[in-house]
Amino acid sequence: MSDVVLSTHNLTKRFGALVATDDVSIDLRAGEVHAIIGPNGAGKSTLIQQICGGLKPDAGRVELVGRDVSSLTTQARAKAGLGRTFQISQLCMEDTVLENVLLGAIGAGGSPWRFWRGALGLTDMRERAQAALHRVGLADAADIRCANLSHGQRRQLEVAVALTLNPRAFVMDEPMAGLGADGSKQLTALLDGLRAEAPILLVEHDMDAVFALADRISVLVYGKVIATGTADDIRASDVVREAYLGTEA
Amino acid sequence: MINERMINALVLAGLLALPLYALAVDEPFTITLVTRAVILALAAVGLNIVLGFGGMVSFGHAVFFGIGGYAMGILAYHAQTYSTLDLGLFTTEGTKLMPVIWLVAMAVSGLVALIIGLLSLRTSGVYFIMITLAFGQMFFYFAISWAEYGGEDGVSIYVRNSFPGLNTLVPIQFFAICFVILCLVLFLKERLRASPFGLALNAARQSATRAETVGLNPMRLRLVAFVISGMITGLAGALFADLNRFVSPSMFSWQLSGELIVLIIIGGAGRLMGPVIGACVFVALEHFLGGLTDFWHVYLGLILLGIVLFGRGGIIGMLTRTEGAHV
Known part of the structure; x- marks a missing residue:
């Protein structure tokens, strides 16, 4: 597909016997917000780290605008157009x-x-x-x-x-972390407008924000993508409900 | 409230006024004492670029101080004995000219800083402290065993080196040279702090992750800072040796490395005049308390303890009620 900006191909990362990232292939298309959700310990942060260059995957590759960036350092990927935000603010x-x-x-x-x-x-x-x-x-x-x-x-x-x-693509690790309802709403509106500038790969726990923003959602469980689809697809999916959302959704 | 600019101006004015007063009342020893403070301040200004801006606690900056000292010692020794210094590629008769000595001191310090930096900046925290300390000790023991230049006894220079147009043997004239150099370096340091490089280096200290995510290479920033820092401390070493007309392995000692760190912490890490204030306090204590007791370091320790416990911004931080750079 020509409008894919950022993609991972069969990304795999093991820590000993634990498979933190299991054959993950996801893509981020121009103009969209693609949310990645999953329970604690599902491997979301590990995945982000591999996309941004902090961790080296055992197998698979990362592509940014058609270019294989798997062997680049964090700073080279930033220069290539990866705009990252952190769960815990990294500011001076x-x-x-x-x-x-x-x-x-x-x-x-x-x-x-x-x-x-x-x-x-x-x-x-x-x-x-x-x-x-x-x-x-x-x-x-x-x-x-x-x-x-x-x-x-x-x-x-x-x-x-x-x-x-x-940036050509944003990678945001829980931007809503620690925000109250108002702050979360405000930031949601901001991110909603940002997708026109560059698509956003969004890892987020705040489900209101995810469902308000995401064009597509991927669900990560035990390092594996068990479902990808629109918000409605994900809400309707039995697999997801069982693995993650519980009975309340 | 007292602002930092006022303090800076006052300190520089004081540093200038005291020797002039001493000149008027004919007390050359006071001039020499202030010159000593100025040179130590210069050495610590060099370290502050690494420690205050870059957050690298180098416990081996005496290496550059010593290299500066030996650059002066060796060049002047060959000039005064009319002997030839064979460097393999070329030979030289040495020199008694300060500007040449300074250039050599800075060039060699910069080169050594590049090598030490390349090896030690791969580590951080305690390991960085230990590896820089280890380099310091290597140079110290090398100097001790360097029989050609006096070994443990060092090298004495009979007549202070010369500067075109000045009589460097007159204390106030040598003071003027050192003071002008300090002011120039302070000016450069302030430009450096406010420059894109300074901003990036400061950011790499506060959050290396942040620097990397905006496309900066923290290791390279630190290396360049380390080289600049080494050159400044090297220059100070050459002046210090000229002040004493003597250079010995003690210029490479780890105590000196530690004292430079202490000066900065007393004055205020990352501050323009932090090292200068620290050096003034240090030399004043050394002179006044050193005359009363051999154990004057105890009082220095008490001051350091007070500052570390009650005001992380050093003396400047306490006066202006602002925090210093977190290292």
Whole structure:
């Protein structure tokens, strides 16, 4: 299929006798949100790690826009267009909000090998950074130290940093983690708009958000994809209900 | 509230005013004492780029201090004995010219920093501390066994090296050289901190994962910082040897590496003037308390303990009520 942006092919990862990722082949198409759900310990984080370069799979490969990126490092994959956000915020707490997004712009677009000019004086980088802040609704918070942000704002900032990479695909690991109902609703609206810029591979526990956002859902259980389909398909699936959603769904 | 810029300006003004006052009342020893503080500050400024910005606790920065010292010692030794230094590819008669000595000191320090960095930056935390300490000890014992340059006794230089247009034997003139260099390096350090490189290095300290996910290579950033840092501390070593007109293996000692770390923590890690304030406190204690008791380090230890327990931002952090860089 030509509109596949990000895909895994027969990805497999074993930790001793445990098969954490078992022959996983999923794809992410242009313009969509593809959610990956599954009970704790299903191997969602392990899968994300292999897609983003933190873990080397035992078998299989990862492709980004038709290019095999399996042997690339995390930083090379970021440069190739993988915009990742973390379950536990990975931000520079001592720096300001603007500096955090500026880092993304410098890392992906520019070069860190400039020792003389001030980073805040790089107009193109700064504009890119401010555009990302504006996009997530943090434009007014640019000069606040990251450590002083609320939890919800940090989640937004994570997304903004990923945006500065001008990514071809987003990989988001539980962006709603720790958010209240309001914050979750707000972020859902933001992600809903983002899919037009780049498709989102979304790992999420918040089922309201998943069902509101996902064009397709894949269910991961014991490292295996047991079902892929639309929200309705997944809701109707007996296998999924049994393995994951329980009787209440 | 006191702001950090005010403190910085005050410290620099004080460092300049004290020797001028000493000159007026004819107390050359005070000038030498301040010069010592300035040079130690320069060495610690170098370390602060690695420790404060990059979060690497190098316990082997005496390597570069010593290399700077021996670069001066060896070049000046051959110049004063009119002997030839055979480096294989070429030979030299040595030199007594400070600018040349500084360049050699920085070049060799930078090269050694590159090699040590390549090997040690693969590790982090306690392992990094231990491996840098190990390199320090290697250089220390090498210097001790280097009979050609005095072994344990080191090398004495009869006349301080020269700087075009100045009489370096006059304390205030040598102080001026050191002070100008310190100011220049502080200026460069501030540019570096605010540059894209500084931003990236600081980010790699706070979260290496973050740096990697935006396409940066933390290891490469740290390596470049380590080389820059080594060159600055190497330059300080050359000046220190010139101040004493003497270089010995003690410049490579692990105690010195530790003292440089202590200076930074006392002043404030990652701060522009942190190492400078630390060096002033250190030299002042060494002079005043050192005259009363051989165990003056006890008081230094108490100060360090107080700062670590009650204010992580060092003296600057306590005065401005802000936290320093977390290492």
